Amino acid sequence: MLVRVTAGGHVGWGECEAAPLPSIAAFVCPMSHGVCRPVGASVLGETIDGPEDIRRIAAKVEYDSMDLLQAAHTLSGVEMALWDLLGHARDEPVWRLLGYRASHPKRPYASLLFGDTPQATLQQGIAARSAGYSAVKFGWGPIGRGSTRDDADHFAAAREGLGADSILLVDVGQIWGEDVEAAAARIPALEASHATWLEEPFHTSALDAYGALSRRSAMVKLAGGEGAHNFAMAQHLIDYGGVGFIQIDTGRIGGIGPARRVADYAVAKGVTFVNHSFTSHLALSASLQPFAGLADHRLCEFPFQPKSLSVDLVAAPLQRDGNGEIAAPDAPGLGIRIDPAGMRDYLIDVEIKVGGRTLYATPKPG
């Protein structure tokens, strides 16, 4: 869901990594309780002169929409758009508005699926290496569905395919629920394959299981956090879950401000911040801003196989540099030009009426 904000002759764009219809409803709904106010009531008509105004608006949403669950997802795109708008108004990139002096290049990793067999995984690894990727994430597929030995064969095949020098990341999509021993049984093979992280071994909320597993290996760190829809959820994954990599989607956590707060917290706790991003380059740029200035937080997620929608709505996508790396752009706002013509074919008309009054109708893209 794209969000467009206008103020003072400027335009800002943001993207919610969320279900569009409930997110729109959370913006326009009539107040039902004291702390179930619509997100729009905290945003529309507000003054925006600087970053402190964005924080003030976000705090207002957090309080006035406390019992409106969807609010955090709605706010994420709005908050992002406010930073973009402010950047255009000030002619500054968002990362500079966040207090960073430089936007350090990040090493994008390719995301692949494990093959059905170790041989297929090996071929995937070889192909990724040939395509020039020096960091690769293998995910899902058969892992956790067969024996520990089967999984070990896949990890070894992935490493063999990539070669010794590449970064190998493993994502198992919450396959073990809360079962620490099932996950721990795979640790020796992950260590032998020099995997850098094991992503989402458990449900996002299984903090105890994360914590217990994190103490089983000094080499393989845990990664998680993409589902965090507020700062505290990320903080708890760090403090109680013991993750070594905290993965934040700015389109879910409430936007760039809370994501930056997680980045600061990660630095203080010796944890590495990584963006979570798999849609457009607008969302990608927004996801890079919170840790753009952290030179030591090097890895970044990059949407390698975007859907046509994600491609068509951006006029000028981010480009990888000569080293194959990307960086939050040194351009005003999020540095991404949205192409209204490109999104025209994808726009879906939504109309919401309450008590006979139209609360929402999809605006024209132009």
Added chain:
Amino acid sequence: MLVRVTAGGHVGWGECEAAPLPSIAAFVCPMSHGVCRPVGASVLGETIDGPEDIRRIAAKVEYDSMDLLQAAHTLSGVEMALWDLLGHARDEPVWRLLGYRASHPKRPYASLLFGDTPQATLQQGIAARSAGYSAVKFGWGPIGRGSTRDDADHFAAAREGLGADSILLVDVGQIWGEDVEAAAARIPALEASHATWLEEPFHTSALDAYGALSRRSAMVKLAGGEGAHNFAMAQHLIDYGGVGFIQIDTGRIGGIGPARRVADYAVAKGVTFVNHSFTSHLALSASLQPFAGLADHRLCEFPFQPKSLSVDLVAAPLQRDGNGEIAAPDAPGLGIRIDPAGMRDYLIDVEIKVGGRTLYATPKPG
């Protein structure tokens, strides 16, 4: 938001403690992502023969709507309605379907606001005592806004008004954010006033602060949890936050099933379960079911000053017994008869169209 479910010639009712429009949208929205499916897709057309079907449907929503934030609030009312319907189909009260053998009476507490002055608080306490309440919760008002001494005067006045034998509960509505020392400074006065619990000293997510404060007093327990929208949030308040009372709203946590799971967990951890409920007697009955069979979990929240809407939509409200206590009714389902005529004046027409197709229009109450 009321939910009506029909199946096999039976009808069940539930109530979401949630913003209606986003909750409706979460039920009907088109699928946007693999795990952003509408709640309705996991519910409509499913078979419901027993409690295991309700758990299966809830698990399907949890997985298929994983990234749809509002889903938990929407599901809460639907799940409740499914239990009500199943109870009618089986001619059994929900608490019996949950495995309890008896519905033990609970001691309802009156909720009052602290007065502006200690003298006003004293008068409130005297009035509550005269009205026959043996458990009273004082909340909000000036607490935490003045000095520690001012607050101590209010706590002492409340106790003096209630007399020595009543249960005194204190609710401060998250006033101290994450400030453990500010809260801890009030503990001696709470102990001197024999307060049973201190409710919501901090933000729901401030688990560290809860945990630190819980270790400051053996006498005054912490209470919290009304904002929990899944089992894990309640579990974390118990495990990391050290609460002595876990307060669960079945209209937010995903319904009666997860609330029952919290009750079991509370028993295992020596924590007391308390319902959170402030709207209709439909929601009240649903909130009592998860701990109906726990004889030692005695306190319950009871809406003393319901709005006319809450009164009008129920044909026969729960009655306090000769001891002034209430219990989950020994009647089929939730044991609450909904009065469609009573709700007619409050119904608000909602219409949601997507791509020209009407996805939702408010049904007739009859």
